[in-house]
Amino acid sequence: AYLYPIRCCYVFLARLLHSVVSFFSLMEQKSSPQSGVHPRQNKQESFEQPPMYVAVMTYVGYGLVTLFGYFRDFLRAVGLEKCHVAQEREEQKDFTPLYQDFENFYTRNLYMRVRDNWNRPICSLPGPVFDLMERVSDDYNWTFRFTGKSIPNVINMGSYNYLGFAENNADFLKSVADRLQRYGAAVCSTRQETGNLSLHEELEQLVAEFLGVESSMTFGMGFATNSMNIPALVGKGCLIISDELNHTSLILGARLSGATIRVFKHNNMCSLEKMLKEAVCSGQPRTRRPWRKILIMVEGIYSMEGSVVRLPEIIALKEKYKAYLYLDEAHSIGAVGPTGRGVTELFNVNPGDVDVMMGTFTKSFGAAGGYIAGKKELVDYLRSQSHSAVYASAMSPAITEQIIRAIKCITGKDGSTEGIRRIRQLAENTRYFRARLKEMGFIIYGGDESPVVPLLLYMPAKVVAFAREMLARKIGVVVVGFPATPITEARARFCVSAAHTRDMLNQVLHHLNEVGDNLCLKFSRRKHPSRPDPCEETNS
Amino acid sequence: MALGDCWKQLSWFYYQYLLVTALYMLEPWERTVFNSLLISVAGMAIYTGYVFMPQHIMAILHYFEVVQ
Numbered sequence: 001a002y003l004y005p006i007r008c009c010y011v012f013l014a015r016l017l018h019s020v021v022s023f024f025s026l027m028e029q030k031s032s033p034q035s036g037v038h039p040r041q042n043k044q045e046s047f048e049q050p051p052m053y054v055a056v057m058t059y060v061g062y063g064l065v066t067l068f069g070y071f072r073d074f075l076r077a078v079g080l081e082k083c084h085v086a087q088e089r090e091e092q093k094d095f096t097p098l099y100q101d102f103e104n105f106y107t108r109n110l111y112m113r114v115r116d117n118w119n120r121p122i123c124s125l126p127g128p129v130f131d132l133m134e135r136v137s138d139d140y141n142w143t144f145r146f147t148g149k150s151i152p153n154v155i156n157m158g159s160y161n162y163l164g165f166a167e168n169n170a171d172f173l174k175s176v177a178d179r180l181q182r183y184g185a186a187v188c189s190t191r192q193e194t195g196n197l198s199l200h201e202e203l204e205q206l207v208a209e210f211l212g213v214e215s216s217m218t219f220g221m222g223f224a225t226n227s228m229n230i231p232a233l234v235g236k237g238c239l240i241i242s243d244e245l246n247h248t249s250l251i252l253g254a255r256l257s258g259a260t261i262r263v264f265k266h267n268n269m270c271s272l273e274k275m276l277k278e279a280v281c282s283g284q285p286r287t288r289r290p291w292r293k294i295l296i297m298v299e300g301i302y303s304m305e306g307s308v309v310r311l312p313e314i315i316a317l318k319e320k321y322k323a324y325l326y327l328d329e330a331h332s333i334g335a336v337g338p339t340g341r342g343v344t345e346l347f348n349v350n351p352g353d354v355d356v357m358m359g360t361f362t363k364s365f366g367a368a369g370g371y372i373a374g375k376k377e378l379v380d381y382l383r384s385q386s387h388s389a390v391y392a393s394a395m396s397p398a399i400t401e402q403i404i405r406a407i408k409c410i411t412g413k414d415g416s417t418e419g420i421r422r423i424r425q426l427a428e429n430t431r432y433f434r435a436r437l438k439e440m441g442f443i444i445y446g447g448d449e450s451p452v453v454p455l456l457l458y459m460p461a462k463v464v465a466f467a468r469e470m471l472a473r474k475i476g477v478v479v480v481g482f483p484a485t486p487i488t489e490a491r492a493r494f495c496v497s498a499a500h501t502r503d504m505l506n507q508v509l510h511h512l513n514e515v516g517d518n519l520c521l522k523f524s525r526r527k528h529p530s531r532p533d534p535c536e537e538t539n540s
Numbered sequence: 541m542a543l544g545d546c547w548k549q550l551s552w553f554y555y556q557y558l559l560v561t562a563l564y565m566l567e568p569w570e571r572t573v574f575n576s577l578l579i580s581v582a583g584m585a586i587y588t589g590y591v592f593m594p595q596h597i598m599a600i601l602h603y604f605e606v607v608q
Contacts, residue, residue, distance in 0.1 A: 057560045057561070060560075060561060060562075061560065061561055061562030062562065064561055064562050064563070064574070065562050065565055065566065068566055068570055068574075110565070113565050113566070113567075114565055140567055459559065459560060459562065460562050460565060461558065461559045461560070461561075461562040461563070461564035461565050462559050464564065464565060465559055465564055518552075519559060520556060520559075
């Protein structure tokens with residue numbers, strides 16, 4: 001019982017030290033060096049730093065709420081306040097404490113205060129507009145109750161609906177309804193037992209053709225595609241070099257595999273090359289034997305930063321040092337490239353150069369699940385060795401048909417130009433949205449082609465106020481704070497969709513402008529040229 | 541009319557103060573506690589300044605031999 005304040009002090013000091021170190025690193029201007037390889041990427045991706053007072057006040061704000069958090073914890077411990085969260089029982093109070101670590105402290109004292117901005121229940125299709133259920137809280141967000149009304153026609157800037165396939169148009173969904181009628185809702189088995197439908201074979205053929213590779217395999221869940229297949233590909237004695245900002249599924253798969261993991265700075269080719277050189281020269285840590293395999297894991301578009309991977313340079317490095325490349329195109333498949341084939345098409349790279357291409361169907365195809373594609377030997381090996389193939393139930397027939405019809409639409413196989421129209425609409429929407437936001441003076445991260453637009457908010461109270469104000473104006477946004485982002489870089493993440501019309505985007509931008517002025521969010525210190533006259537804009 | 545505008549401007553400034561210091565996330569009684577602490581500390585500093593400033597200024601001037 002007396003250890004509690006000492007432990008709290010230690011945790012607080014450790015966090016303070018860490019944040020002081022990262023505070024000083026905030027002072028340098030971070031911007032990635034220009035890539036001379038591909039002419040299309042002539043604008044460098046920059047990650048602009050805010051003015052100094054923003055960083056200082058962010059820390060002040062977090063410090064203040066932390067102090068009040070300690071005060072409230074004290075009140076709860078003493079008994080002056082009712083404790084709404086889980087607590088140990090009386091008999092267990094002298095055991096190792098369960099709820100004293102930083103995660104629980106943060107959840108109790110920071111997240112719970114403002115959690116009405118997350119987990120909002122949706123009661124319609126997550127298309128370009130949707131309906132939210134109205135909920136209120138009487139005790140500062142510890143419990144919620146629904147008023148019974150719904151908030152209709154909220155503009156959806158948060159769903160991963162890049163090509164607008166989250167739709168309930170009966171004509172488009174006719175084939176999905178037929179399959180559901182014929183095959184039922186579930187497969188009730190794993191792929192290796194009795195769950196291998198002819199539909200799955202058809203889908204895998206289509207995916208392989210779409211990506212331009214020999215063969216592919218699909219799985220029922222996107223997260224499980226990464227976490228269950230990386231252990232099948234690498235094991236002990238192998239080296240995984242993964243990007244700093246990789247998704248949790250990649251990190252989990254890498255840890256499960258038992259391989260050695262090294263991390264290189266985000267999108268930084270010098271760091272990657274240094275690591276590769278060192279790995280090839282020194283070999284495994286104690287025995288100095290050569291590594292059995294070196295696997296470089298990157299993503300196509302990073303979902304929190306919106307930055308695009310430097311694919312040509314990575315492929316050049318991979319050829320030079322004889323490493324393998326694992327490319328996770330969760331957000332970029334269908335969303336970038338002139339015909340929606342992802343970053344390989346964006347950079348004009350041969351898809352055969354990437355050893356393992358992975359992606360998910362959740363984002364651009366309006367379904368669920370993931371795929372791994374590559375050479376036939378690789379995919380055949382995964383069919384027998386992957387945990388997902390042996391133990392996870394296969395993809396549902398209706399979802400499979402949804403992906404099939406989405407791919408046929410994108411490639412134009414169903415005879416219409418709807419697919420290519422959507423891809424062009426997405427590219428145009430992305431360019432317009434990003435340009436207007438930069439012009440207004442917000443700090444935006446990421447490359448110009450990426451439909452994921454993070455808008456930096458920094459201060460915790462502004463994050464909360466932003467989400468609430470936007471909802472009051474009937475725009476649904478996703479705000480992200482710690483622990484999904486670094487503690488000082490809280491942001492709002494917009495996902496532009498092909499289904500958004502220019503009117504909707506203008507409405508969102510108008511409200512963003514107002515909210516940005518009311519909350520003082522326009523931190524950018526760069527001068528941006530104003531938009532040229534729309535009449536003079538040339539079509540690309 | 542002017543008073544209404546003044547009130548609006550002041551309440552906008554108060555809103556910015558709440559946002560920047562993260563008091564926006566706290567409950568009203570916590571805001572009262574923090575504001576009263578801040579005002580009392582600031583008040584004490586101003587009072588101390590008011591009481592001791594003449595003596596300090598005289599001491600400085602005496603040190604620089606401007607006044608005996």
